Amino acid sequence: MHTQIFTITGTNADAESLSQAADIIAQGGLVAFPTETVYGLGANGLNAQAVQNIFTAKGRPLDNPVILHIADYNQLYTLVRSISATAERLITEYWPGPLTLLFPKSSLVPDVVTAGLDSVAIRMPNHPIATEFITLAGCPVAAPSANRSGKPSPTQAAHVVDDLFGSIDAIIDGGEVAIGIESTVLDVTQSTPQLLRPGAVTKEQLEALIGTVTEVRHSNVPRAPGMKYKHYAPTAQVVVVDSQHALHAALAMHASATVRVLSYPNAELMAHQLFRDFRECDAQGVQVIIVEAVPEDHLGAAVMNRLLKASRKE
Ligand code: TXA
Ligand code: MG
16 A cells, blocks of 8 residues: 655645645545644544554554544534533533543444543643644544554654554654653543543642542552553563662663663653663664553653553463
8 A cells, every 4th residue: 555645734725734634534534644642544434444444553452442523512422422520520621631531332333433432531632733634534533552562652744654654544743742751531420420532631730620530559469451461562571670770670681682771750751751761672673672661640650651562471
């Protein structure tokens, strides 16, 4: 398959590029696009066959549901059966933004989107290109991260090219993303909201607004179907260290391997660069990536979640 690349340049040509990309969605094709979190691989979320093709292109297991991306509130009402008071407050405060919410799905949403679940995940991205693209497509855009399944999420168009060029119809190149890790996923269909995936809207921020939020730890009975799959992993082995002592021990242990040490001054920069650095290490044939931990609160909780998943060997 030929993959078209639309580069957004900040000129008048952008409108034409985005309308061509949106036409591809309307016709059932697959287009990768930037959001503020990571790049998504989009399809018309109401076209079951198009959504099915996302799974094929990514090599994604069919039991892992995808998020519907919307650009205006009117779209939301057609996709859900109800909106709780808690959901209303979160939407008012954090949409558009890196917060995905679960709702009871309406009959309009194809089963392939939700992997047969009764709930649908919806997000309104905060990125001008994503907003314009979704608006022009005229439908909710189903989109997982635009990586091959199991690889780190793409934070720039070149990462999408590496993973999916030749397997999808088009890529909108809107430069590097702002945040660098995927959105917070919150289940507000339960009486106590459950954090299914930590992200840039932090647990602390959520609890300040809506009270106690329970957190789903890794278990054999995953609440978010995606939780049971290894994620965000480079080919290299990832070792996490939380002290200088542990760093020296890890360096000694891997003395005969090609090693790279990654260290970040804070969680924001770690979120912004971690996935890109993973990909760079793989491209350079690094065998062991040693990463210095950051404190596990606020955004640190989200980025450490990705790091620890990448370091798990199963
Ligand atoms: O920032 C993001 O969320 C990016 C951008 C493109 O929006 N998207 C993204 O999608 O990370 P994906 O498919 O890579 O991750 C979505 C997560 C998965 O863990 C999936 O299992 C969970 O959300 N999920 C989606 N729908 C769900 C549902 N109905 N119930 C429970 N979990 C759901
Ligand atoms: Mg993903």
